[in-house]
Amino acid sequence: MTGSARSDGVSRRRIMLATTAAAAAMAVPGTATADPDRRVPCDTPEPVPAQVPASEGFLDVPGARLWYWDTGGNGPAVVLVHPGSGSALSWPYQQPVFAKAGYRVIAYSRRGHYNSSPPAPGNPGVGADDLQALVDHLRLRRFHLLGAALGGYFATDYALLHPERLLSLVILSSFMGISDPEYLRVTSLLRPPGFSDMPHDFLELSPYYRAANETGARQWREISDRSLGGHSVDSQLVSQPISWARLETLSVRTLLIGGDADLYLPPPILRMIVGHLPGCSTLVYGKAGHSANWERPVDFNRDVLKFLSGARFPRESCR
Template sequence: MTEVREGKAAIPGGELWYWDTGGDGPPVVLLHAGTGSALSWPDQRAAFAEAGYRVVGYSRRGHYRSSAASPEAPGSGADDLAALASVLDLGPFHAVAVAAGGIFAADFALGHPAALRSLVIAGSVMGIADADWQARLGALRFPGFRDLPHDFLELGPTYRAENPDGLAEWRRIHELAYNGGEMVVQDISNEITWASLGGLAPPVLLIVGGADLYVPPPVMREAAARIPGAQLVVMPDAGHCAQWEQPEEFNRAVLGFIGRVEAART
């Protein structure tokens, strides 16, 4: 693996901080959760690079070391990703997204289908606007749900009980996530619906933790059933941040999937 480089990519309206392992392998771009940043992938960066991929992680607008996002003009997360891919000359890449990152990954897949080799989304509501999906998600929550501590909502109880050092590091990264400000949610460029997702071009893998409070396994199974050809992996005991809590299992599932996609392309 070549030395990891860091930089800021100039995009319309700002800059995105990124790291890039380099190399000649197929690119893999990592899209973090709303509570995280490009720092959220310590266990994926080396593992994916050692498997032969060029791995890129970046902080979305308003997150760690990237330009601030204003509530009045937050920009489009999908458009920012397209600009980053152009600056880094990635060509078609594998997108691996968790939680809120999955919303922007789905949006990007709809607007830039030729730019993706595959799409992996873990523990995400995916921004689907259909009323039945919104009602099902809403039924899982109660007044004050979103006011609970982020680590309680994002990390499963098994992880919180067994890994105090990992919990502390997750909290540290979260505290750095918004550059000292508040999270600003970026815009979506495309209408994300069951109908539009039904026409997705790239192969799709969905991953869900058995203890995910936002999108538990029965809900993600429904999504997998309604996205033609989508594969589903359930990771018992993991919460909303499966890649952080169970990195070995997460990496094995993702690398197996994108490896099969690459084999089919040759």
């Protein structure tokens, strides 16, 4: 696999984590969000902080071209894998906070999402293979991996395929690609006919957040709209089915995160998964939906940074 950058080279410049007017309008220099130890009420709107300088580039993989950004630096790398409604633009609350904590922060858009080429018809590719191509291109020997929602499928698959490459695994509000028939039956009961036709923000942001933070909900929608470009994207594949038996072989230090108002993955479903990963840490955020990294960024960033540095949390620690 070969990597290629923009025609003027991979430029070092400030990416306002959207490289779009929407994200530029959201960035607020000097906000206290950059302090991961600060505690704020969960209904207090948090301005999106100014982004740190990052480079961006393209990577050619078989059948596609992927866009990524990279803050660089000598610290441990954290690779962010976005939800199905997002792209590499989806992390403006995390990019500066993780980078200022000493990490090299990297995100990429999967096939068909913002700035990456669409998947070939009938051949969406294997998500873990694209991730492997990216980390090899960036010469990451070992790194932390964070996957959100659909991105958690490919992060989980990658962790099962390449545990030796990971320092830790964080999964946010994800079904993790689990294929157990009873698990699929139970989770399908949460999605009545017409569920998937509802707007993404209704499905992924809690009603508490949408009522308390109209501006934040609008900004989330703007990023999602740009990420998807007004069209649906075929989901990528996992390398092989993720059965309970396969999941139980996961050896990477893992943190599972959910929200108590998540329409997709409420706490009882999270507990089903935890039952097969007895060594993992678990956090459940109160009054949060499917996007705790957006709805509760101060708490999310603080807790993830603690976990990356070696902390563990009691099983189903509530926030």
